[in-house]
Amino acid sequence: MRTRSAIFYAAKQPISVEDVELQDPQAGEVLVRVAATGACHSDYHAIDGHIKASTVPLVMGHEAAGVVEGVGQGVTAFAPGDHVVFAIRPMCGTCKYCSSNRWNLCDGIKAERGFMVDGTTRFKKLDGTVLHHGLATFSQHTVVPEWNLVKVQNDVPIEILASIGCAVVTGVGAVVNTAQVKQGSTVAVWGCGGVGLNVIQGAVIAGASKIIAIDVAESKFPFAKQFGATDTVDASKNDPVQAVIDLTNGGADYTFEVIGKPPTLRQAFDATCAGGTACMVGVPPSGGEVAVPMEMLFRDRRLIGSSAGTGSPRVDFPWFIELYRQGRLKLDELQSKFRPLEEINEAFEDMLSGEVARTIVTP
Numbered sequence: 001m002r003t004r005s006a007i008f009y010a011a012k013q014p015i016s017v018e019d020v021e022l023q024d025p026q027a028g029e030v031l032v033r034v035a036a037t038g039a040c041h042s043d044y045h046a047i048d049g050h051i052k053a054s055t056v057p058l059v060m061g062h063e064a065a066g067v068v069e070g071v072g073q074g075v076t077a078f079a080p081g082d083h084v085v086f087a088i089r090p091m092c093g094t095c096k097y098c099s100s101n102r103w104n105l106c107d108g109i110k111a112e113r114g115f116m117v118d119g120t121t122r123f124k125k126l127d128g129t130v131l132h133h134g135l136a137t138f139s140q141h142t143v144v145p146e147w148n149l150v151k152v153q154n155d156v157p158i159e160i161l162a163s164i165g166c167a168v169v170t171g172v173g174a175v176v177n178t179a180q181v182k183q184g185s186t187v188a189v190w191g192c193g194g195v196g197l198n199v200i201q202g203a204v205i206a207g208a209s210k211i212i213a214i215d216v217a218e219s220k221f222p223f224a225k226q227f228g229a230t231d232t233v234d235a236s237k238n239d240p241v242q243a244v245i246d247l248t249n250g251g252a253d254y255t256f257e258v259i260g261k262p263p264t265l266r267q268a269f270d271a272t273c274a275g276g277t278a279c280m281v282g283v284p285p286s287g288g289e290v291a292v293p294m295e296m297l298f299r300d301r302r303l304i305g306s307s308a309g310t311g312s313p314r315v316d317f318p319w320f321i322e323l324y325r326q327g328r329l330k331l332d333e334l335q336s337k338f339r340p341l342e343e344i345n346e347a348f349e350d351m352l353s354g355e356v357a358r359t360i361v362t363p
């Protein structure tokens with residue numbers, strides 16, 4: 001079928017929106033009409049060269065929700081009309097991780113970029129050029145393996161669910177699943193973008209006593225406060241480590257680094273109290289390394305990583321929707337701006353400006 005997609009050709013170049021050819025879903029695959037897809041920093045990491053982009057040209061996008069329009073052979077869990085949220089990691093169901101409830105670490109899919117089982121792609125340019133892709137949600141339609149989808153309730157507007165699959169599960173999941181923040185503890189968060197705001201609201205859900213939001217852009221602080229931050233630290237003007245130590249009487253119980261840079265990860269570690277946990281949530285740069293003082297580790301500190309919020313999408317996504325219904329998870333506030341697919345580049349500019357919580361593209 002003919003559809004319209006946003007294509008990435010090279011770092012530091014605008015993304016191009018073009019008509020493309022999309023193949024029918026093969027065995028085990030599902031055709032989805034994308035209703036909403038988030039402009040997420042992890043796509044931007046490839047655009048700005050922070051991480052090495054995989055094969056190009058590439059149909060980008062991974063944070064999305066949509067409606068099933070067709071299924072390939074053997075698919076029984078989904079039917080046309082189902083509302084689905086995309087899970088950013090595959091869930092093959094049979095590897096060692098899937099078998100031990102560590103869905104976020106699934107390594108059962110060997111294909112390039114981990115999506116199509118046979119390593120082929122479903123998108124082509126109209127001149128026949130092969131387009132590489134993962135979930136390819138910067139597109140009016142996409143075809144993905146059924147294990148990348150989670151069926152959700154049809155009675156919540158599909159447009160507001162896009163961020164559940166990436167920003168929400170990554171942020172809230174890092175707090176409740178990975179670090180397992182205890183009630184009454186103190187939390188500090190480096191980076192107040194879409195994921196950082198979800199670390200903040202995850203800390204509220206976990207019952208944290210103090211939630212310190214740290215950023216170099218003052219424009220992010222009204223969002224941080226709206227999502228539950230009790231204190232803010234402008235790291236462009238103050239030493240965030242000392243500020244957190246002062247605000248918590250000796251260091252935070254839990255710190256989260258949501259930027260993906262060695263210096264800020266080191267700050268997050270240095271700002272923990274003895275017995276505290278520093279959790280890396282940000283996407284690390286290719287080859288990035290961090291060194292920490294062994295004497296600090298010797299005081300029961302932990303430095304841990306969180307991958308896709310250590311989430312079990314089929315359990316967590318319905319839970320997030322329930323929290324939203326109860327008014328305990330902010331989704332409307334998170335999707336602060338909507339744009340058509342043609343404005344995909346402007347959506348990333350919104351993200352960089354710090355003036356939106358999340359821009360959602362509605363293809």
Ligand SMILES: [Zn+2]
Binds near residue numbers: 042
């Ligand atoms: Zn993302």
Ligand SMILES: [Zn+2]
Binds near residue numbers: 090091092094107108
């Ligand atoms: Zn697996």
